[in-house]
Amino acid sequence: MNRLTLALDVMGGDFGPRITIPASLQALEQDPMLHLVLFGDSQAISPYLANIPHHLRQRINLQHCDRVVKNQQGLSYALRHSKGSSMRLAIEAVRDGAAQGCVSGGDTAVLMGLSKVLLQPLAGIQRPALVSNIPTIDGKQSVMLDLGANIDCSAETLVQFAQMGAIFAENNFDLVYPRVALLNIGIEELKGLKNIRDASQLLQQQTDLNYIGYIEGNYLLNGYADVIVCDGFAGNIALKTLEGTAKNIFSLLKGTKKQPPSLIKKLLIRIGKYALRKYFVQLKQFNPDQYNGASLLGLTSVVVKSHGSANQAAFLYAIQQAAWQVRSEIPNKILIGLEKN
Amino acid sequence: MNRLTLALDVMGGDFGPRITIPASLQALEQDPMLHLVLFGDSQAISPYLANIPHHLRQRINLQHCDRVVKNQQGLSYALRHSKGSSMRLAIEAVRDGAAQGCVSGGDTAVLMGLSKVLLQPLAGIQRPALVSNIPTIDGKQSVMLDLGANIDCSAETLVQFAQMGAIFAENNFDLVYPRVALLNIGIEELKGLKNIRDASQLLQQQTDLNYIGYIEGNYLLNGYADVIVCDGFAGNIALKTLEGTAKNIFSLLKGTKKQPPSLIKKLLIRIGKYALRKYFVQLKQFNPDQYNGASLLGLTSVVVKSHGSANQAAFLYAIQQAAWQVRSEIPNKILIGLEKN
Numbered sequence: 001m002n003r004l005t006l007a008l009d010v011m012g013g014d015f016g017p018r019i020t021i022p023a024s025l026q027a028l029e030q031d032p033m034l035h036l037v038l039f040g041d042s043q044a045i046s047p048y049l050a051n052i053p054h055h056l057r058q059r060i061n062l063q064h065c066d067r068v069v070k071n072q073q074g075l076s077y078a079l080r081h082s083k084g085s086s087m088r089l090a091i092e093a094v095r096d097g098a099a100q101g102c103v104s105g106g107d108t109a110v111l112m113g114l115s116k117v118l119l120q121p122l123a124g125i126q127r128p129a130l131v132s133n134i135p136t137i138d139g140k141q142s143v144m145l146d147l148g149a150n151i152d153c154s155a156e157t158l159v160q161f162a163q164m165g166a167i168f169a170e171n172n173f174d175l176v177y178p179r180v181a182l183l184n185i186g187i188e189e190l191k192g193l194k195n196i197r198d199a200s201q202l203l204q205q206q207t208d209l210n211y212i213g214y215i216e217g218n219y220l221l222n223g224y225a226d227v228i229v230c231d232g233f234a235g236n237i238a239l240k241t242l243e244g245t246a247k248n249i250f251s252l253l254k255g256t257k258k259q260p261p262s263l264i265k266k267l268l269i270r271i272g273k274y275a276l277r278k279y280f281v282q283l284k285q286f287n288p289d290q291y292n293g294a295s296l297l298g299l300t301s302v303v304v305k306s307h308g309s310a311n312q313a314a315f316l317y318a319i320q321q322a323a324w325q326v327r328s329e330i331p332n333k334i335l336i337g338l339e340k341n
Numbered sequence: 342m343n344r345l346t347l348a349l350d351v352m353g354g355d356f357g358p359r360i361t362i363p364a365s366l367q368a369l370e371q372d373p374m375l376h377l378v379l380f381g382d383s384q385a386i387s388p389y390l391a392n393i394p395h396h397l398r399q400r401i402n403l404q405h406c407d408r409v410v411k412n413q414q415g416l417s418y419a420l421r422h423s424k425g426s427s428m429r430l431a432i433e434a435v436r437d438g439a440a441q442g443c444v445s446g447g448d449t450a451v452l453m454g455l456s457k458v459l460l461q462p463l464a465g466i467q468r469p470a471l472v473s474n475i476p477t478i479d480g481k482q483s484v485m486l487d488l489g490a491n492i493d494c495s496a497e498t499l500v501q502f503a504q505m506g507a508i509f510a511e512n513n514f515d516l517v518y519p520r521v522a523l524l525n526i527g528i529e530e531l532k533g534l535k536n537i538r539d540a541s542q543l544l545q546q547q548t549d550l551n552y553i554g555y556i557e558g559n560y561l562l563n564g565y566a567d568v569i570v571c572d573g574f575a576g577n578i579a580l581k582t583l584e585g586t587a588k589n590i591f592s593l594l595k596g597t598k599k600q601p602p603s604l605i606k607k608l609l610i611r612i613g614k615y616a617l618r619k620y621f622v623q624l625k626q627f628n629p630d631q632y633n634g635a636s637l638l639g640l641t642s643v644v645v646k647s648h649g650s651a652n653q654a655a656f657l658y659a660i661q662q663a664a665w666q667v668r669s670e671i672p673n674k675i676l677i678g679l680e681k682n
Binding site: 071072074075137148151152183185188190192193216217218219220221222232233234236237238239240241242243244245246247248249251252 | 412413415416478489492493524526529531533534557558559560561562563573574575577578579580581582583584585586587588589590592593
């Protein structure tokens with residue numbers, strides 16, 4: 001692994017430095033060639049950096065700023081008032097070459113807006129997309145895009161998402177000719193919205209893509225497609241529904257902790273959990289924390305969006321995603337891939 | 342309970358009479374005032390009716406027909422060629438007063454199309470909607486619509502869905518002033534598609550509705566709203582994703598049956614399942630079979646659509662739903678409710 005610097009907006013997300021700094025330290029521990037530039041309120045951050053080993057501290061560059069960008073008065077207001085904020089400074093660090101990629105848990109629309117202005121889309125890209133990995137029942141993963149950056153999309157935009165997603169999946173999962181599907185409400189050619197049907201026609205003509213047709217919401221986790229393409233509205237609804245369903249079922253299973261009334265029952269439940277542990281481990285793959293970190297695809301540099309509600313493990317995963325994408329030169333591979341078409 | 346006749350299309354769905362007839366017999370067993378008119382291929386049906394008790398057989402009226410409507414060449418083709426099919430005959434039985442409601446597991450679009458033509462929407466209804474109950478984590482249920490009948494909707498149509506859904510929830514869950522939410526990709530007023538934002542504005546002015554704002558996909562199961570309103574595209578994606586996620590997690594848990602290699606392990610897993618049985622029962626509420634039976638809301642009569650892949654328990658639930666709606670006079674209550682506005 002080669003040396004790499006990432007810029008982190010450590011103030012974004014619901015929990016701020018309490019989550020982001022421990023995750024950063026974990027990332028540095030695991031990746032000896034990683035350096036981090038942290039943007040945020042030094043007063044809030046410093047307590048978490050006290051007494052950490054020298055070999056970690058020397059790979060951290062803390063840049064104080066006391067502004068955090070919010071999106072409560074509309075996107076254009078947020079963009080206009082973003083100067084000096086932790087998110088904007090992190091993106092500017094990438095633009096200015098001080099870092100090769102950045103991670104933020106801040107507002108998705110603002111992150112996309114600022115990234116488009118400061119980092120530029122790749123040549124030929126109509127609209128960058130938000131992409132994420134989702135787990136499959138057989139222990140593998142699929143790629144899904146767009147997840148909320150573009151709420152309505154033309155057929156041509158969906159085709160471009162398919163191209164970017166295929167390149168992302170090829171590199172991410174080491175696949176040749178990954179299977180691409182369009183998310184729709186039926187599998188027959190006539191189903192769904194017009195832009196999806198038109199995109200389907202266009203994709204059938206693209207011989208460089210392994211287009212396999214429509215996929216419905218109930219098969220998202222079954223590994224039938226390596227790349228699942230949709231507009232940002234449907235993608236956001238589907239991904240959040242998937243996460244919410246999984247989290248709710250987990251919380252029911254975890255509820256077993258609460259109320260074992262007798263010692264014997266307690267012991268039985270212990271034995272039960274031990275006997276079934278293998279399946280509990282398998283279930284964990286559906287924990288949304290395991291695949292946090294949606295990426296902005298189609299920009300000249302790597303930008304990873306962490307969930308607002310990400311915990312430490314989830315923010316760590318987002319940092320690792322960004323590091324992987326920089327080292328795999330994903331933006332450049334997308335540019336080359338699109339030029340071939 | 343009063344006497345009631347339902348018309349069933351027993352050929353629709355993936356499994357036909359093998360599933361629909363045993364479910365019908367179970368429904369008759371449980372509901373002594375229920376009579377059924379079955380439409381389908383008598384050769385395929387008869388074996389399942391042989392040797393059944395007289396008190397069930399005398400409440401069955403079998404009407405032979407050998408045509409099944411499919412939707413492979415477009416909706417208008419299917420509608421034009423629907424004469425004499427089991428689905429159409431079942432709807433015609435309702436139109437002609439031979440039955441008070443009908444159930445079919447056939448194609449949703451064809452069922453909606455035929456129902457609109459043969460049964461008519463209620464006065465003032467722009468577009469009938471597909472509605473279903475979904476389970477919540479606290480063991481209750483919410484109502485969700487539209488689930489696929491109307492893939493794009495105006496703000497006004499969404500408001501009408503909210504009104505119909507509220508009346509449905511009031512009667513279904515015995516609620517006063519049920520909480521109504523719009524499915525969206527964020528909770529801030531500015532998020533999402535224009536028709537949803539416009540519908541939100543309109544709903545805020547409707548004092549007869551308890552509108553609580555937007556709900557995101559990850560909270561669908563949390564019981565935050567009694568009525569969840571969306572267009573049919575988003576609703577179909579969300580419901581199927583919910584079902585697919587739940588089914589996949591169940592299949593992982595069920596996988597525990599497959600491979601216990603030793604007797605001791607087998608015993609441990611038995612004990613484990615026994616100790617955790619309470620939680621497995623709680624999980625069952627998320628089994629899609631427990632809330633099969635989307636209903637066409639906004640028509641002059643009761644029409645229930647069973648899942649194509651419904652098993653016996655699920656088809657039984659659809660019959661029970663139809664019986665409940667007829668006895669509760671849901672169409673009439675919606676008409677009265679809408680007239681008040």
